[in-house]
Amino acid sequence: MHAALMWTINDFPAYAMLSGWSTKGKLACPYCHMHTDHLWLKYGRKYCYMGHRRFLSRDHKWRRNKSCFNNETENRDAPVPLSGNDVVQQHASFEQETFGKTRKRKRDDDNKWHNWRNKSIF
Ligand SMILES: [Zn+2]
Numbered sequence: 374m375h376a377a378l379m380w381t382i383n384d385f386p387a388y389a390m391l392s393g394w395s396t397k398g399k400l401a402c403p404y405c406h407m408h409t410d411h412l413w414l415k416y417g418r419k420y421c422y423m424g425h426r427r428f429l430s431r432d433h434k435w436r437r438n439k440s441c442f443n444n445e446t447e448n449r450d451a452p453v454p455l456s457g458n459d460v461v462q463q464h465a466s467f468e469q470e471t472f473g474k475t476r477k478r479k480r481d482d483d484n485k486w487h488n489w490r491n492k493s494i495f
Pocket of ligand 1: 402403404405406409
């Protein structure tokens, strides 16, 4: 018998479990991946995610509006999603975390370029 998973409908935390891409931290967005626009809120002690204007069309009036946003114009293009080959290459270059309480987690978030936590069986 052969089986295929056609699609899943799930929330964001379940997406992280299924895909292996952690939806926490600086690089939480699986669509923007390494180009996730994050900002650390010092007093809230959490990340927030900005830069949504880069998904607008190049001539959208909100891209030039400084005063309603972060006092900057938005000139960046939307990030390009990862292709299947990109995902395979990234999977080959990281070591899957071991599960359980036997090992302390490494805190190397400052120089991370991906947010993969495990290699999905899908
Ligand atoms: Zn994103």
